[in-house]
Amino acid sequence: MSHNPAQPPARIKTLDHLKQFHAHSIRRTPLDGSRHRAATLLVAHCEGIGAPLPYARLLFDSIPHPDARSFASILRMCSRSGAHDDVVSLFRRMSRLAVTPHAPSVFPVLIKSLGPAAACAHSLVLKLGHHRDRFVGNAVMSSYAHHGPVEAARRLFDEMPEKAVADWNVMLSGYWKWGRKEEALGTFDRMPERNVVSWTAMVTGLSRLREPEAARRFFDSMPERSVVSWNAMLSGYVQNDRLDEGLRLFDQMVGAGVRPNETTWVSIVAVCSAKGDARFAESIASTIMEREVPMNCFLETALIDMYAGCGNLVKARMIFDEMEDRSSVSWNAMIAAYAKEGDLNAASELFDGMPAKDVISWNTMISGYSQNGQFGVALELFGDMTAVKGMMPDEVTMSSLISACGRLGCLEHGRWLAQYMQENQIKPTVSVYNALIFMYSSCGSLEEAKRVFEEMPKRDVSSYNSLISGLAANGDGDEAVALMRQMEEGIKPDAITYLGVLTACSHAGLTEEGCRVFEMIESPTVDHYACKVDLLGRAGRLDEARKVIDDMPVRPHAGVYGALLHASRIHKRVELGELAAEELFRLEPGDAGNYVLLSNIYASARKWGFVEKVRRVIRERGVDKVSGRSRIELDGKLHLQ
């Protein structure tokens, strides 16, 4: 081989040719300018023949002073492979070396990879006059549309002398991205022409605003549909928990002759995760295998989540381990799977080994520890998190920590977290407000709970439930009932609301009111019946309570008989107490508390012989040796040990 190294032969069409040329020609060239020129040209060839990025990168890195063309080639290659961090660092190096992009064509990829930092490329674009290029103009606008402010995108859009459909589409998706429904609808109406992209953007936008019906109307009106349009509608259903409608749409899609792609399967797998049905999951997994659906990071991550949702952690981990490239989402999904199972050792091992933790990784671990009762560790992790440069806790971090404070009764910690949010300008969401109400209520600080409830701009059913439960525990029965009755338009009481109100009535002795509330419940659960038994029982109306049990359409559980037993003791109704105790011994044979309650009933009725008999039974059956959670009566209240 005796090529001039600066001029690679035109026959370089494959990677093998390129490598051959590289080996025979470049390496024999002295380490000087000509060798660098050769490498420069080879990098450009890499792009043309689709050579692997690491190989191109090796060549590129051998050039001490790459020119604009090499930068352009390697930037485009990195961007196409999704190596956005590399694009950013390459661009920085380009600026350091004062290399000016020779053509506008690098900018679209560059701007896309720069993400929210694209504004710095914007000034360069203007300086070079490339903003007049329609692709560059579109890319700059798109960057502002996605990362904000969307008004900046709008200004550029208005300044455009000629607007292509692609430019209108950028504005359209920009408005949807920021939840600006009216502007998006207006833009769609004003568009001189629309294509399948415009229509699909409408379907996605409305789905994200939780309006799947409106999205479906656009979907049905589309003049034509691509596989992306079907995927948009499908994921719209799945993300709005309309799983069966999603599956029906999938059937329609297949019926319409549209071939599902990887993205379609991601949504179908997400349906399985949500259903948590192991058999359904297995059948979808084998369909994906049979059809030889090409795997990608999204699909593999969705599969991890699906197996985790069905409790198959081994299979989930297998997919995770075999993945070629994992995104932070893949790591987070695997960590979340362990955390949900309570295996925090496995979770934290992965977390520690994770290359780039994002806010969700931290939140997953923090909520994992919180939910497993290890609030101390969660708080410690929060400290570590805030010590990381560039890592900011968000509203999810705060709401899980605040809820944990509520569960543990840590009022001071809870107040401190509320203050932390204010100081760091973390905008409270409805979930955060609800967590605060729950925390203050659970800690007995009803005044603070009410203050939060009043100041929140929008309430949902949980906001009411948290405050009602707090009032119930505090004995403010009237207030709890009043709060339920004044629930805003569109917020309907749910099973939890009624449970809270019934408890409140029961504790406050509002027997009649409680019975009226019970009548409002459309389909009472066994827990609601237990509340009613408790309500009547405490009021001494034990025969009515017993009738409730006899007539209830669902099978009573221990809570129902527990309430009856408790009431029988207060009102010294030995025969009903015996009846309730019999049922409880059957339902909870290992629970010593029931025996204690019965013996207390005998004691309060001065039936000492029976008291002794129960004590003997306790010894014989060995229930007193049963460890773990058991109910023990102390000063008239039930305590969990």
Next chain:
DNA sequence: GTAGGGTTAG
């Protein structure tokens, strides 16, 4: 070299 679809935390 432009615009639309996908997975994770509460």
